[in-house]
Amino acid sequence: MYVVMVYxxxxxxxHKALKIGRRYLTHVQNSxxxxxxxxxxxxxxxxEIDELLQPGESAxxxxxxxxxxxxRTVYGDDPTDDQRFL
Amino acid sequence: MYVVMVYxxxxxxxHKALKIGRRYLTHVQNSxxxxxxxxxxxxxxxxEIDELLQPGESAxxxxxxxxxxxxRTVYGDDPTDDQRFL
Numbered sequence: 809m810y811v812v813m814v815y816x817x818x819x820x821x822x823h824k825a826l827k828i829g830r831r832y833l834t835h836v837q838n839s840x841x842x843x844x845x846x847x848x849x850x851x852x853x854x855x856e857i858d859e860l861l862q863p864g865e866s867a868x869x870x871x872x873x874x875x876x877x878x879x880r881t882v883y884g885d886d887p888t889d890d891q892r893f894l
Numbered sequence: 895m896y897v898v899m900v901y902x903x904x905x906x907x908x909h910k911a912l913k914i915g916r917r918y919l920t921h922v923q924n925s926x927x928x929x930x931x932x933x934x935x936x937x938x939x940x941x942e943i944d945e946l947l948q949p950g951e952s953a954x955x956x957x958x959x960x961x962x963x964x965x966r967t968v969y970g971d972d973p974t975d976d977q978r979f980l
Contacts, residue, residue: 812956814900816924837954838902839925854969861970868923870898871965872958879957883940884947 809850812842815857815867825867828856895936896963898928901943901953911953914942 813833815825826835832853833841845853850871857867899919901911912921918939919927931939936957943953 812898814923814926816926837900837952840900840902840954854967858969864971866923866968866970868926869965869967869969870956870958870963871967872956873962879955881940881955881957882952883944883955884952885950 809845809847810843810872811845811850811853812840812870812872813853813857813867814840815865817861817865821862821865824860825857828853828860895931895933896929896958897931897936897939898926898956898958899939899943899953900926901951903947903951907948907951910946911943914939914946 811833813829815822815829816839817825822839825839826841829835829841832845832849833843835841850869854869857869861867897919899915901908901915902925903911908925911925912927915921915927918931918935919929921927936955940955943955947953
């Protein structure tokens, strides 16, 4: 499973979401992580993020079957310098 | 085609990316838009975003074939109040 995670937390708390996300995914842009993840790790990620969030904060997880992400294109300066097509 | 777009611009310029994105997609979170888009509109979106970005800024477009987004889950407070499964 390929997952893209985006989050929006209070400024002084964003590092907490990043810390959790980095255990399972790759940080690709401010507030965005992505990567291949196992079912078990996805479950752990879900639980940790769900527990972290406070009112007014949110995170979205897009689960994509691994072979069906048609195109991933980075415009501008890619922080990860990674223009891979999946 | 279903597209998720995330962007990271200088704070005082983010509204410009949002303005372009909103012409084609739905704003679902701070710096994140998504939605169904035609090939023609996707091309227009690409060109407008590419033209907008300055050094150090970036945008990522994930193109997903419409039936392969397995799950979209929002944790915390959904700004769009939209928990749809696609």
